[in-house]
Amino acid sequence: MAFLKIDDVVKRYGDHLVIDRVSLSAEKGEFVVFVGPSGCGKSTLLRMIAGLEEVTDGNISIDGHLVTHVEPAARQVAMVFQSYALYPHMSVKENMAFGLVMAKTPKPEIEKRVANAARILQIEQLLDRKPRQLSGGQRQRVAIGRAIVRDPKLFLFDEPLSNLDAELRSQMRVEIARLHRDLGVTMVYVTHDQIEAMTLADRIVVLRAGKVEQIGTPTDLYERPANTFVAGFIGSPKMNFLEATVTDGTDHTLTLSHPAFVGGAATIPTHAAPRVSRGGKVRAGLRPEHMALGGGQGGTALSLAGEFAENLGGASQVYAQTPDGDTLTILAPGRHVIDKGVPLTVAIDPARVYLFDDAGRAI
Amino acid sequence: MSMRFGRVIHFVGLILVLAFTLFPFFWMVTSSLKDQSDLLASPPVWLFTPTLDHYREIFEDPKIISSVMHSLIIATSTTLLAIVLGAPAAYALARFEFRGKSDLWFWFISNRMISPIVLALPVYLLAQTLGLLDTHLVLILIYLTFNLPIVVWICTDQFRSIPSELEQAARLDGASQFLIFWRIYLPLGVPGIAVSAIFSFIFSWNELLYALVLTRRAVQTAPVAATSFMSGYELPWGKIMATGTVIVLPVTIFALLVSRHMVRGLTMGATK
CATH class of the missing domain: 2.40.50.140 (Nucleic acid-binding proteins)
Structure with missing residues (x-):
């Protein structure tokens, strides 16, 4: 059975249909990328998996549990926001520990997990700093660290690299790929950048106007695009x-x-x-x-x-x-x-x- | 050349504004230090031998000390209550959608549109019926009605400026609604809370009309005490000015202490 299953999901804001009967699934350990032009509903779909948006119709299940109407925290997912969303008044360490403190994790365990995540992301020397004292790339690492310490079943990334400059972006892309390989967890990643999609994904979901245009491996989409939209979107320069x-x-x-x-x-x-x-x-x-x-x-x-x-x-x-x-x-x-x-x-x-x-x- | 000229204009303007706003304080403080003959001299004397007689006089008067204490109790209680009740209300208005939200919002503001004197008589009768005349509680309650809208108003604006992603991140981190307010919004809303606390305290401290109407002898606030020196037969300017100086001091100290928290850019580093 699929680890993440999205079944006929619909999202409506009033009369405005944002997600139109989307179904897809991801296996455990898979790296799935949602890609599409802005306004295609990819972020909304991700936020529905996180539980930050109500599902109008359809079902979402994670690891065999139906979570359609379950509170975000109870879904055991972690999300890295486009804006990083670090707590500005807390140190890097407190930012990373916040979720564990909320879950009443014993203090030695928190220390251990934060230290471990900091080591993986090479931010050990930043633990006592405040977010405003960090560069964009460092903030991004802290945001990822905050996700890692919670040991979630599912990692969600909402355009995490779009605020970084080109060089840092390709560097972080490699790091995210390595993180996925090392942790072996399921990741869902949203981007409008087809290069990120091609390089990171095991499978790509191409969305347009709230509908799935095609789901497949990067090679599938490149070699056998289902339509002119996918053909034009995947590959650079455009077809x-x-x-x-x-x-x-x-x-x-x-x-x-x-x-x-x-x-x-x-x-x-x-x-x-x-x-x-x-x-x-x-x-x-x-x-x-x-x-x-x-x-x-x-x-x-x-x-x-x-x-x-x-x-x-x-x-x-x-x-x-x-x-x-x-x-x-x-x-x-x-x-x-x-x-x-x-x-x-x-x-x-x-x-x-x-x-x-x-x-x-x-x- | 023109930049230098601009700076001069800027400087002169600043001095004029400062002179305009600070002169009454200067006049109050110097008058409190003059003896009776210097006080009434015309034209006014600018150089004089200062005297602390008026201060000695008011500090020997138990009425002044106790009135300052009453004012402290009332202004502090009102300010604390206004923040404790107003900040959560502001959070709700800033972050939740609910039926009647805009009406509630307008109702908060409209409370400030009424001229206080319009309500003086009804409030007096209400307080009399409830047996609250001449108590701390009646002034705390009435000042709360005037201060809550300000606190809600300023804090709502402050909370709205906090990126909503922080709240979402905290929700994913497992924080309850109360903890999101307590651990995220309250610490980040400190500048707005500080500003509204200062407004609230100054208003309660200086208010004269309701203090005059609702209290007698048991709870006489500082502004009431200061004006009570004016009688039909004498105008002890030195004593009134010394009392005024003593009254202004606590609120100035409070404002200076709290203003350290009125900093911009507290949410810097949260996003981007």
């Missing part, structure tokens, strides 16, 4: 889309026509070929990292007009226009200088073209 017409096909291939293809058409291998009607519209998805400048002879390629290039150091992000005016992004190794309007031939691998139907669903 490019071309509106193409199906002109012909065999049992295993489809021939698509689009003015950007060299020769006006391209043949794409797909198992779904028999199910696609000829003459219909499809959306062809192309990942920037699967495109190469200067296509070779005979291969499938796009003929584009260059716009400009952004130098990333070891690679460049090249922007180019299709004949019908859409801008595509290409991730190219090395440094490139692209003059506006210069003709570009871009090679694509037909086997790595994602196909979606008119409604955006994967074919």
Whole structure:
């Protein structure tokens, strides 16, 4: 049985539907990430697991216990807030011990657990300081420490790294991953950052407008996105889309026509070929990292007009226009200088073209 | 150049304001140290030989000492009660949604809109019926009605400024509603509580109208005692000014002590 089970959960504020019949589960020790654009309901869902938001309809159970209407403290979950939410008038030590004091834990036990958590997070020298004397990264560690000492069944993280600068963020990301490996506990993590989601998650839940768009491993979502939303959200830079017409096909291939293809058409291998009607519209998805400048002879390629290039150091992000005016992004190794309007031939691998139907669903 | 000019204007303005507000105190204190002939001199004398005669006179008068004690008892009790009752009410108004919340809020404020003298007669009759005239309790109760709205008002605002994530974190940490108030909101609300305590104390200490109406001889507060020196036949300015100085002292000391807690940024470091 799943360790964390969310069953047909609904959240409504008055007439406003925030979470629309969401169901998902997590195994013990799993790292699950909720990802989606702001306002998609991911934080609300997390707060419902914590017990900070009432559940309008549906059920939540943790470790076999139904907790839908159980007080937050009795759920044995710990949460790391986006704002850290440290008690400003208490020292680091008191902050970490607060939950244990509330649970009337014996003092020697509190000392032991705080010391242990401080050692894990390398904040032993900060224990007597007040939160205002700490840097952002240190506050983040204290917030995590406060969660660790309570030895919860479930760790909940609400965008914990969004207040940190880029360098600290990637450093803390690695630490959270290590913490998960060392503690082996179940973690649910909310972020709008797809890189955090990809690097941390065992499984990702993509949410949009209160609904689950797709649940799967990072590789699943990257390789087999269920729709254009997931395809566009996972991967950086974003996937490019071309509106193409199906002109012909065999049992295993489809021939698509689009003015950007060299020769006006391209043949794409797909198992779904028999199910696609000829003459219909499809959306062809192309990942920037699967495109190469200067296509070779005979291969499938796009003929584009260059716009400009952004130098990333070891690679460049090249922007180019299709004949019908859409801008595509290409991730190219090395440094490139692209003059506006210069003709570009871009090679694509037909086997790595994602196909979606008119409604955006994967074919 | 213009910055320097700006500073001069700033400085001059500050001196004018200080002179305006502090002159009455200066006049009161110096007058209390003048003898009768210097007091009534016209034009006023600025240089004189100070005398402590008026102070000797009032400290020998048991009425003054006891009136200061009555005032202390009443103002301290009122302030404590106003905080004990007002702070939890403010917490409820700041953090809970309940039916009639905005009406209750308005009712608290509207208590301060009524001119005190309008209620003087009804309150007198009420106190007479209850047998409370000339007691500490009657003044404590009536001052409480005036002070509670101020405490609730200031503290609600203070508690609202405390990030609600702190309350949520405490809930997850297993703190009860009371402990969240006691361990989180109260310590973080100290600046607001200090301000409302000062207002409450000063109001109770200086109040004259109700003290005059509701008490006789048993419980005479300091402002009543000071004014009682004025009779139809004499105006002992020196004695009145010395009493005034003695009355102002405790409340000044109290305000100075409490003002140390009126600091900003107490919640710094909680978030971000």
